[in-house]
Amino acid sequence: MPRLHTRRPIVNHFETDTSASDERQPFRTPTRTPRLMLRERGAVPGNVDGAWWPWTPNLTSELHDLISAVTPRLGTTMRVGFEWNATSLAQRRIDTDDHIRIQGRSDDQPPEVMHLYGAHNTALALLVIPAATAPEVAWERMRLAAAGHLGPPPGP
Numbered sequence: 001m002p003r004l005h006t007r008r009p010i011v012n013h014f015e016t017d018t019s020a021s022d023e024r025q026p027f028r029t030p031t032r033t034p035r036l037m038l039r040e041r042g043a044v045p046g047n048v049d050g051a052w053w054p055w056t057p058n059l060t061s062e063l064h065d066l067i068s069a070v071t072p073r074l075g076t077t078m079r080v081g082f083e084w085n086a087t088s089l090a091q092r093r094i095d096t097d098d099h100i101r102i103q104g105r106s107d108d109q110p111p112e113v114m115h116l117y118g119a120h121n122t123a124l125a126l127l128v129i130p131a132a133t134a135p136e137v138a139w140e141r142m143r144l145a146a147a148g149h150l151g152p153p154p155g156p
Contacts, residue, residue, distance in 0.1 A: 034062065034069045037142040038124075041073070046148015048113060051127040053138045059114075059128070060088040064098070067116070075118040081105050082114040082128065110150065 038050035054062045059082070067077045079101040109115060116124045127145040129138045144150075 032062070032065055034065050035138075035142070036066065036069050036126075037146040038070070038073060039146050039148060043148065047125070047150045048127045048145050048148060049124045051129055051142040051145035052114065053129040053133065053142060054131050057085060057131050058088055059084065060102070063100075067100070070116060070124055074116055074122050074124055075120055077116055078119050079103060079117040080114065081109065081117075083111040113150070 032055060035053040035055070036050065039046065052066055054066075056062065063080065071077070077100055081103045083105045084102070105111060105113075106115070112128055114126045114128050116126065127141065127150060129141050133141070
């Protein structure tokens, strides 16, 4: 007897007619699980608080998923600072109003580090690993970032 294949319902996408209030925090369940690794709460401060390895070069298209993942640590995200690429900036112009201010990086901020600022004086610094990075390299960089290092740990 032939085996029947049934389609699973798509549960991770939203209707196109969502209202503006649906686009405010807290955001719905992420459409994709962000590849994110954070340091333990209360860990000794380092250069960064963790790392994010996005699925695509269009960072703003994945921003709501990232914010959903860091909300338990950061609270409501108010501002994000990063050296955005042209694709991300173009996408951001067509996104709905979500009350998150997007800005460029500050003068003392490394170009590969994203700063997320919460509503109650909370902040996270995440190393952003390019989407095209080889998995073994990306996971190692994420592990180091979760230990507080931008690059290899300092030697003896």
